[in-house]
Amino acid sequence: MHFKEKQAIYIQLAEMITDNILSGRWIEEDKIPSVREMAITMEVNPNTIARTYNYLQDKGIIQNKRGIGYFVSPDGCALAKESRRKKFLKTELPVFFKSMKLLDIDFETVADLYKEYSRKGANNENE
Amino acid sequence: MHFKEKQAIYIQLAEMITDNILSGRWIEEDKIPSVREMAITMEVNPNTIARTYNYLQDKGIIQNKRGIGYFVSPDGCALAKESRRKKFLKTELPVFFKSMKLLDIDFETVADLYKEYSRKGANNENE
Amino acid sequence: MHFKEKQAIYIQLAEMITDNILSGRWIEEDKIPSVREMAITMEVNPNTIARTYNYLQDKGIIQNKRGIGYFVSPDGCALAKESRRKKFLKTELPVFFKSMKLLDIDFETVADLYKEYSRKGANNENE
Amino acid sequence: MHFKEKQAIYIQLAEMITDNILSGRWIEEDKIPSVREMAITMEVNPNTIARTYNYLQDKGIIQNKRGIGYFVSPDGCALAKESRRKKFLKTELPVFFKSMKLLDIDFETVADLYKEYSRKGANNENE
DNA sequence: GTGGTCTAGACCACC
DNA sequence: GTGGTCTAGACCACA
Numbered sequence: 001m002h003f004k005e006k007q008a009i010y011i012q013l014a015e016m017i018t019d020n021i022l023s024g025r026w027i028e029e030d031k032i033p034s035v036r037e038m039a040i041t042m043e044v045n046p047n048t049i050a051r052t053y054n055y056l057q058d059k060g061i062i063q064n065k066r067g068i069g070y071f072v073s074p075d076g077c078a079l080a081k082e083s084r085r086k087k088f089l090k091t092e093l094p095v096f097f098k099s100m101k102l103l104d105i106d107f108e109t110v111a112d113l114y115k116e117y118s119r120k121g122a123n124n125e126n127e
Numbered sequence: 128m129h130f131k132e133k134q135a136i137y138i139q140l141a142e143m144i145t146d147n148i149l150s151g152r153w154i155e156e157d158k159i160p161s162v163r164e165m166a167i168t169m170e171v172n173p174n175t176i177a178r179t180y181n182y183l184q185d186k187g188i189i190q191n192k193r194g195i196g197y198f199v200s201p202d203g204c205a206l207a208k209e210s211r212r213k214k215f216l217k218t219e220l221p222v223f224f225k226s227m228k229l230l231d232i233d234f235e236t237v238a239d240l241y242k243e244y245s246r247k248g249a250n251n252e253n254e
Numbered sequence: 255m256h257f258k259e260k261q262a263i264y265i266q267l268a269e270m271i272t273d274n275i276l277s278g279r280w281i282e283e284d285k286i287p288s289v290r291e292m293a294i295t296m297e298v299n300p301n302t303i304a305r306t307y308n309y310l311q312d313k314g315i316i317q318n319k320r321g322i323g324y325f326v327s328p329d330g331c332a333l334a335k336e337s338r339r340k341k342f343l344k345t346e347l348p349v350f351f352k353s354m355k356l357l358d359i360d361f362e363t364v365a366d367l368y369k370e371y372s373r374k375g376a377n378n379e380n381e
Numbered sequence: 382m383h384f385k386e387k388q389a390i391y392i393q394l395a396e397m398i399t400d401n402i403l404s405g406r407w408i409e410e411d412k413i414p415s416v417r418e419m420a421i422t423m424e425v426n427p428n429t430i431a432r433t434y435n436y437l438q439d440k441g442i443i444q445n446k447r448g449i450g451y452f453v454s455p456d457g458c459a460l461a462k463e464s465r466r467k468k469f470l471k472t473e474l475p476v477f478f479k480s481m482k483l484l485d486i487d488f489e490t491v492a493d494l495y496k497e498y499s500r501k502g503a504n505n506e507n508e
Numbered sequence: 509g510t511g512g513t514c515t516a517g518a519c520c521a522c523c
Numbered sequence: 524g525t526g527g528t529c530t531a532g533a534c535c536a537c538a
Contacts, residue, residue, distance in 0.1 A: 003320075005318070005320075008320075008536075008537065009320060009537080009538080010537080010538090019229065022229040022230070023229060044538085045537095045538050047537090047538060048537080048538060051537085051538090081229075081230060081231075084226070084229070084230055085230050085232070088226055088230060088232070089232075089240075092223070092226070093237070093240060094244070096219070096223060097240075097241060097244045097245075099211070099215055099219070102146065102149045102150060102211070103149070103208060103211055103212045103215060104208075105212070105215070105216075107238070107241055110220070111234070111238075113216075113220060113224075114224060114234055117221070117224045118224075135512075135513065135514090136513080136514075137513080137514090161524085161525065161526085162525080162526060162527095163524095163525085163526095171514080171515090172514065172515050172516070173515095173516095173526095174514075174515075174516085175513085175514065175515085177526070177527075177528095178513090178514095180526085181526095181527090185312065191386070191525090191526070192523090192525090193384075193386075193389075193390060193521095193522060193523065193525080193526080194521090194522045194523030194524075194525045194526075195523065195524090195525065195526095196524090196525060196526080197525095197526085262527075262528060262529090263528080263529075264528080264529090273483065276483050276484070277483065288509085288510065288511080289510080289511060289512095290509095290510085290511095298529080298530090299529065299530045299531070300511095300530095300531095301529075301530075301531085302528085302529065302530085304511075304512075304513095305528090305529095307511085308511095308512090318510090318511070319510090319538090320510080320511080320536095320537060320538065321509075321510045321511075321536090321537045321538030322509090322510065322511095322538070323509090323510060323511080324510095324511085335484060335485075338480070338483070338484055339484045339486070342480055342484060342486070343486075343494075346477070346480070347491070347494060348498070350473070350477060351494075351495060351498045351499075353465070353469055353473070356400065356403040356404060356462075356465070357403070357462060357465055357466045357469060358462075359466070359469070359470075361492070361495055364474070365488070365492075367470075367474060367478075368478060368488055371475070371478045372478075389521075389522065390522080390523080391522080391523090425523085426523055428522095428523060429522085429523065432522090432523090
């Protein structure tokens with residue numbers, strides 16, 4: 001597994017897990033892999049996974065059942081979606097628009113790339 | 128001056144300077160404020176500014192003339208724009224589209240927000 | 255440790271490390287001494303080592319693994335050799351030849367000195 | 382005029398002047414351009430030229446005649462040649478050989494490049 | 509334990 | 524005046 005340098009590994013892992021939940025690969029009430037298991041598959045120190053799970057639990061996206069393991073919260077998907085959505089609309093979008101303006105990228109270019117992206121995505125859906 | 132916590136100050140300063148160059152507020156061959164001067168206006172340690180300037184010089188965006196100061200490179204604006212543009216199209220855009228998909232935000236929503244953003248931008252141009 | 259006055263210490267350290275990699279004393283994927291450790295053995299400030307490592311990382315010769323330390327890049331030796339070789343052939347060699355011409359030193363003199371150098375080198379190999 | 386970043390400008394100027402003397406373009410007892418004149422042609426602060434001339438005078442390569450200007454010393458060429466020759470043989474050559482070894486550049490490669498250099502040099506002699 | 513960043517203050521060479 | 528470098532010491536996040 002390869003991680004970006006500029007962001008904490010535990011955050012990157014949290015993002016990956018959230019992606020899994022949002023995309024429906026992990027559904028609500030599902031058990032997620034144990035800390036040790038995850039540590040091995042991700043080739044990471046177990047402490048790092050522990051921190052990731054802790055972080056997601058704080059956000060209410062996953063829950064711990066003592067002695068059993070971690071599970072996706074009943075409303076995990078909704079929570080994750082809501083928090084990301086807020087961040088996206090309030091924070092990322094303005095930055096995005098500002099970049100477009102600064103770099104002279106017009107909206108039609110983006111629209112075209114989006115169409116292309118959607119087309120590719122449709123083909124890769126089962127990947 | 129207030130800085131975000133999550134990113135190194137020297138990087139944030141570099142971004143600000145790059146913004147100034149991209150937006151045309153600082154044009155090519157212009158002298159930029161001296162290390163000490165900038166340190167005072169930004170309320171940071173001169174070492175931090177030195178780091179910023181060094182970082183931008185490595186990227187070729189600014190240049191040093193010995194004993195005189197730093198200047199925007201002859202092709203500084205182009206370099207800055209090119210590097211940002213590449214990052215934007217190859218890195219940020221796919222992430223952006225992926226987020227849209229995960230969060231069920233459709234393209235028209237974005238288009239509407241863009242129109243709104245542009246309208247506001249037009250009014251604030253002289254800000 | 256003694257450093258030449260005319261070149262920044264952090265650069266001299268970078269050269270030493272590059273030498274170690276080129277000569278095969280440190281091989282690819284090897285961990286290199288931690289910042290603090292190196293600072294002690296070299297009797298310099300940790301910041302100076304940090305600068306050296308950062309400089310080499312920018313060149314792709316070494317890599318950081320978060321919380322673990324710095325390692326010689328997978329292609330560190332090749333990168334180092336390539337960059338030095340280019341510098342040598344394009345920059346140093348012409349200067350060298352120009353000096354020979356200006357100083358009326360003919361090529362055979364150099365060839366003789368090279369033979370002598372090689373002979374000494376052979377004896378000192380296990381040094 | 383463009384200068385390398387890593388060496389003081391006044392030193393680079395001194396090297397250029399020494400080259401002129403060694404190559405016979407400026408011969409002994411010749412007057413060399415005044416500080417101001419030189420400063421203008423080189424696009425440099427007069428202080429910098431003054432420092433260069435001072436530096437060369439310290440080495441005995443040029444001499445000042447009050448109110449008239451600077452001249453190449455009677456034995457300027459010999460002095461320059463001797464000092465450079467010593468530096469070349471004791472300092473540069475060993476470094477050069479060491480680089481060759483480290484970079485796996487064999488002597489024949491250098492010999493070939495030298496032949497090529499000489500051929501080109503012969504054609505450009507009047508340049 | 510690891511490196512990353514920042515401050516403070518100093519000294520230097522150079523223009 | 525300019526930037527470049529180094530030391531000293533501190534705090535932080537991360538593995």
